[in-house]
Amino acid sequence: MFKAKKEIKRFENKIWLSSPTMHGDEIKYVTEAYETNWMSTVGQNINEVERLSAEYVGCKYAVALSAGTAALHLCTKLAGEKLYGMPKANEGALQGRKVFCSDVTFDATVNPIAYENGEAVFIDTERDTWNMDPAALEKAFELYPDVKLVVLVHLYGTPAKIDEIKAVCDRHGALIIEDAAESLGASYKGKQTGTFGDYNAISFNGNKIITGSSGGMFFTDSREDAEKVRKWSTQSREAAPWYQHEEIGYNYRMSNVIAGVVRGQLPYLDEHIAQKKAIYMRYKEGLKGLPVKMNPYDEKNSEPNFWLSCIIIDEDAMCKQVRSGQDVAYIAESGKSCPTEILEKLAEYNAEGRPVWKPMHAQPVYRMNAFITAQGNGRAKTNAYIEGGCEDVGMDIFQRGLCLPSDNKMTAEEQDVIIEIIRSCFE
Numbered sequence: 001m002f003k004a005k006k007e008i009k010r011f012e013n014k015i016w017l018s019s020p021t022m023h024g025d026e027i028k029y030v031t032e033a034y035e036t037n038w039m040s041t042v043g044q045n046i047n048e049v050e051r052l053s054a055e056y057v058g059c060k061y062a063v064a065l066s067a068g069t070a071a072l073h074l075c076t077k078l079a080g081e082k083l084y085g086m087p088k089a090n091e092g093a094l095q096g097r098k099v100f101c102s103d104v105t106f107d108a109t110v111n112p113i114a115y116e117n118g119e120a121v122f123i124d125t126e127r128d129t130w131n132m133d134p135a136a137l138e139k140a141f142e143l144y145p146d147v148k149l150v151v152l153v154h155l156y157g158t159p160a161k162i163d164e165i166k167a168v169c170d171r172h173g174a175l176i177i178e179d180a181a182e183s184l185g186a187s188y189k190g191k192q193t194g195t196f197g198d199y200n201a202i203s204f205n206g207n208k209i210i211t212g213s214s215g216g217m218f219f220t221d222s223r224e225d226a227e228k229v230r231k232w233s234t235q236s237r238e239a240a241p242w243y244q245h246e247e248i249g250y251n252y253r254m255s256n257v258i259a260g261v262v263r264g265q266l267p268y269l270d271e272h273i274a275q276k277k278a279i280y281m282r283y284k285e286g287l288k289g290l291p292v293k294m295n296p297y298d299e300k301n302s303e304p305n306f307w308l309s310c311i312i313i314d315e316d317a318m319c320k321q322v323r324s325g326q327d328v329a330y331i332a333e334s335g336k337s338c339p340t341e342i343l344e345k346l347a348e349y350n351a352e353g354r355p356v357w358k359p360m361h362a363q364p365v366y367r368m369n370a371f372i373t374a375q376g377n378g379r380a381k382t383n384a385y386i387e388g389g390c391e392d393v394g395m396d397i398f399q400r401g402l403c404l405p406s407d408n409k410m411t412a413e414e415q416d417v418i419i420e421i422i423r424s425c426f427e
């Protein structure tokens with residue numbers, strides 16, 4: 001029998017995954033920078049965004065930087081020097097040392113370890129929040145007891161199992177770098193992410209929940225660390241009448257123009273979170289009855305910022321999908337679907353989704369790095385998802401999961417159409 005389908009019209013204006021949402025104050029502060037000629041890496045906008053963001057997350061010091069990646073890099077340098085002392089000339093702060101790191105994430109989380117000649121060891125993901133698995137982390141310390149540093153991400157704005165991770169780190173005397181780039185405004189047991197680590201970073205990149213078009217921030221309660229980061233970020237100038245340098249420096253300071261955009265954005269963080277949460281809840285409701293689940297979070301202990309809404313398709317509702325290094329193919333099947341089919345269908349209607357971050361252990365650039373699952377060495381099991389064994393949790397989430405359009409300017413009506421499109425994939 002023929003089923004009359006409701007016709008879905010292509011969106012006239014593209015529905016984005018997550019695009020900047022401006023409010024008007026941004027241009028006011030940018031203009032102020034221009035008109036007062038503070039067009040450099042010094043100025044009132046920088047002072048204000050540092051003050052406002054430290055106050056918001058509840059830490060003593062914030063240092064505004066050119067990018068989240070720059071913040072993470074300087075976190076890595078601080079940690080390396082604290083653990084191993086000042087590096088020798090031509091050596092990195094982590095020189096040859098292993099660092100445990102979240103696996104399902106953007107590569108900006110991991111690259112700073114390589115910048116400092118360290119070696120990332122990837123820790124598998126748990127299913128409750130899609131973040132670092134404390135059990136796999138414990139296993140990693142059994143295998144590499146000398147490791148003293150962990151880089152922890154809160155994926156898509158969902159806080160990780162912070163208490164459990166911290167307990168494992170404390171037991172092994174390891175420091176934590178917290179990558180809260182995606183989770184600004186998210187909290188865990190009432191405390192903001194970006195304040196749990198020994199060193200903390202956030203990002204103001206163009207698609208984050210608050211943006212300066214670019215930019216990042218380092219958070220700390222240590223005055224000494226804040227001063228070091230500020231100095232390193234401005235080419236490590238000493239307090240001398242001429243350009244005196246005793247250490248290697250970086251050009252990582254935030255521009256006062258960029259800071260003007262961030263300054264205009266920050267008062268809208270809570271509004272953005274409320275919009276993102278409404279989008280998440282609307283998907284959750286609208287997708288009921290389909291063989292999919294939303295990206296999960298600890299409803300009792302955490303409040304995500306809901307930066308991106310994601311789904312994962314039930315195993316038995318997956319049609320066949322094969323991904324190689326650069327290509328993908330799938331075989332459509334009635335009643336079933338896969339991330340590729342949904343992403344292609346969304347694109348067809350002028351809406352933008354995205355695959356879940358491909359796990360770092362599966363990236364060619366990190367193919368030689370160790371990968372530890374809750375069961376032990378994960379390199380032996382990287383293809384387990386094919387058999388449905390799924391011990392490689394990160395790869396399983398990558399295969400079955402996708403990020404949905406989560407733009408906070410998307411209307412409820414537009415989102416209903418997105419939901420309709422996803423539903424049509426399972427017909």
Ligand SMILES: *Cc1c(COP(=O)(O)O)cnc(C)c1O
Binds near residue numbers: 105182204
């Ligand atoms: C965006 C992002 C970064 C990097 O921030 P930039 O400001 O783009 O340098 C780091 N880690 C994660 C998890 C991110 O999503």
